Amino acid sequence: MSSSQTISVKDLAELLQLSPRTIHNRISAQFKAIEAGENPESYQIQRLAHLQ
16 A cells, blocks of 8 residues: 555454554554654554554
């Protein structure tokens, strides 16, 4: 998938066999951590993106 393509949360949830709520929660946690001053490149922020 190229960087210009997008996938819906619903489709991503089906692909990863997770609930859409789980995906929303992880994305929200990432944004909150970044807003709190965490480095977006940090391990803690990137770990939130690992959905499996």
